[in-house]
Amino acid sequence: MAAVTWSRARCWCPSLLQVFRLPVAKLYLGRPTMRASQQDFENAMNQVKLLKKDPGNEVKLRLYALYKQATEGPCNMPKPGVFDFVNKAKWDAWNALGSLPKETARQNYVDLVSSLSSSSEASSQGKRGADEKAQESKGILVTSEDGITKITFNRPTKKNAITFQMYQDIILALKNASTDNTVIAVFTGTGDYYCSGNDLTNFTSATGGIEEAASKGAVVLREFVNSFIDFPKPLVAVVNGPAVGISVTLLGLFDAVYASDRATFHTPFSHLGQSPEACSSYTFPKMMGSAKAAEMLLFGKKLTAREAWAQGLVTEVFPESTFETEVWTRLKTYAKLPPNAMRISKELIRKNEKEKLHAVNAEECTTLQAQWLSEECINAIMSFVSRKPKL
Structure with a gap:
C-alpha cells in the first residue's frame, strides 16, 4: 500500500x-x-x-x-x-x-x-536561507551528509563556550533537522574541547545590565532546552574532549552519548553560585542515583569518561586513537535504519516523560533567573571572569 x-x-x-x-x-x-x-x-x-x-x-x-x-x-x-x-x-x-x-x-x-x-521555489529559498543562517554562525558549524545532521561547537579558541547567539543558532539547527530528510542529529566539538559550557561574558557584556541578561538568559535557556526535549529524531553526542556545564547536563536528554577516553564531565554550578539546568535536577538522579548526582550537581565532582560510563551518563567509551573512526562508522550505519521506525520508537520511549521534562525545565529556568541576580552568583561570575581559572 x-x-x-x-x-x-x-x-x-x-x-x-x-x-x-x-x-x-x-x-x-x-x-x-x-x-x-x-x-x-x-x-x-x-x-x-x-x-x-x-x-x-x-x-x-x-x-x-x-x-x-x-x-x-x-x-x-x-x-x-x-x-x-x-x-x-x-x-x-x-x-x-x-x-x-x-x-x-x-x-x-x-x-x-x-x-x-509559499510556492515551491519560495519555500526552498526560505529553507536555504534558514540553513545558511545556521551554516554561517561563527560559533557552530552545521553540515548534512550520509543521513546525519552534524552540529559542531566551533569556537576552539574559547574552548567552544556557548554564546547567546550560539543558543539561537542551535535552536534553529535543531528545528531544521527535525523536518529535513536526515535521519539522526549528532553534536560534537572542534579542537581539544567538546564544550566548556556557557560563555560567562554573556552576563558581563549585556548592555542593559545583569537584570536584562538574567531575563534574556532564562527565556533563551528554556527555549533551548525545550528544543532538545522535543527533538523527534535520534540525538547523539560525540564527546571528543572535556565537557563542562550545560554541555554535560544536556546529555541526559540525548539518546546516546559516545565519549573519547580523554573526555571529562564537570558541572561546577555551586562554584559559580548557580543551580542545575537542562533538566539535570531530574535526569541525573534518575540515571545515576541521588548520591552520585549530588556529587556532580552540588559538589562539582569532575568525572572521567569511564566514571561517566559507570554512572550511566555515557553510552560507550572509545580509545582516543580510534574514537573518530569507530564512532562515525557506527553512526553512518545507524543513519541507514528506517527513520520512521526510529521516530516512533523514540516517541514511545519518551512521550510519558515529556510533560515532566518541560515542567522541570521551566522550574530550573525560573530558579536560575533568580539565582543569577543573587549577590553570591554575581560575585562568583565576576571572580571567574577576572581570574579565568582552568576548568
Missing part, C-alpha cells in the same frame, strides 16, 4: 489524510501566544487546497490532528485496531495532542498552513 497522491489529497481539506507510512510525533507546533480568528482558520483550510507541493505524510498528519483538535477538542474516538494502519496513525496523532486547547490548536494549524503556503 502507498500514500494517497497529493493531487487527490489536497482536494479533501482537513480530513484528507489517508496515509499509510506515518510517524507518530510530538504535535505541539507553537506557543499559544496568539489567537487565530475563525476566519483565519477557514482561510487556512482553503489554502491547504491550493498547496502546489505535497508536504509529506508527517505534515499532513499534523494538519489532520490539529484540525480535529481545533474543531472537536481532545481525541474522543475509540482506538482503531492495530492493523487498521491509516486510522490508527490518525488516531495516534490526534490523541498525542492531549488537552491542547482548541484555540491553540487553531492557531497552530494556521501557522503550519502559512509556513506551507
